[in-house]
Amino acid sequence: MIPLRDVIPTRTTPYVTITLVAINVLVFLYQFTLGPAVNQFVLTFGLVPAYFSWVSVLTSMFLHGGFLHVGGNMLYLWIFGDNVEDRMGHGRFLAFYLLCGVAAALGQTLTVPDSVVPMVGASGAVAGVMGAYFVLYPHSRIVTLLPLFIFIQIIEVPAIFFLGVWFVMQLLSGVGSIAAATEGEPAGGIAFWAHIAGFAAGILGVFVFRRPQRQRVEWWNDLDRS
DSSP, rough: OOOEEESSSSSSOOOHHHHHHHHHHHHHHHHHTTTEEEEHHHHHSOOOOOGOOOHHHHGGGGGOOOHHHHHHHHHHHHHHHHHHHHHHOHHHHHHHHHHHHHHHHHHHHHSSOOOOOOOOEEEEEEOOHHHHHHHHHOOOEEEEEEEEEEEEEEEEEHHHHHHHEEEEEEHHHHHHHHHHHHOOOOOOOOOOOHHHHHHHHHHHHHHHHHHHGSSSSSSHHHHHHH
């Protein structure tokens, strides 16, 4: 299933979401220009659990490993971020996003503390945004592209189902990655526990960062008069 958009319009311009998307894309384009030197760049600014650094926790959120990686993360951030930012406000949303990214990095580091594979990507922070959306807009619907063999169908999927299935898939894959590690298989690939930790942080953090007054339908009219 490939999400295309949700059905809830935003009431404010999502400046932070737009800025985050722009920064991630620009950093990736810069990586693309480095050629072979990109490997050293990723080692320097990616998060290597065995050599944990708080600076790398932050910088790793803005690095990506390929076009599909950055494209997928930015698509999910764009679909879910604007509405969450709408309910939190710009400053609160930025703090929330970064803290979810930190929680995601810590979650992955705790599962593979000796790994020397650099962890990069915004997916942990984006997972936090998805967790917040899960709480704030459970009755929303996600317009989704559904490939069925040679046919392509566009359907509306309830947000609570779409995000719930996504989380369960991450959880099962995360458990599988631990089982594989116990059998001596090398760590690497997708950081499932970053996704799990980020999503959980989003579910919990939204209760701290959401603005209670924006739960009322009338808040938009109040904003118009200010």
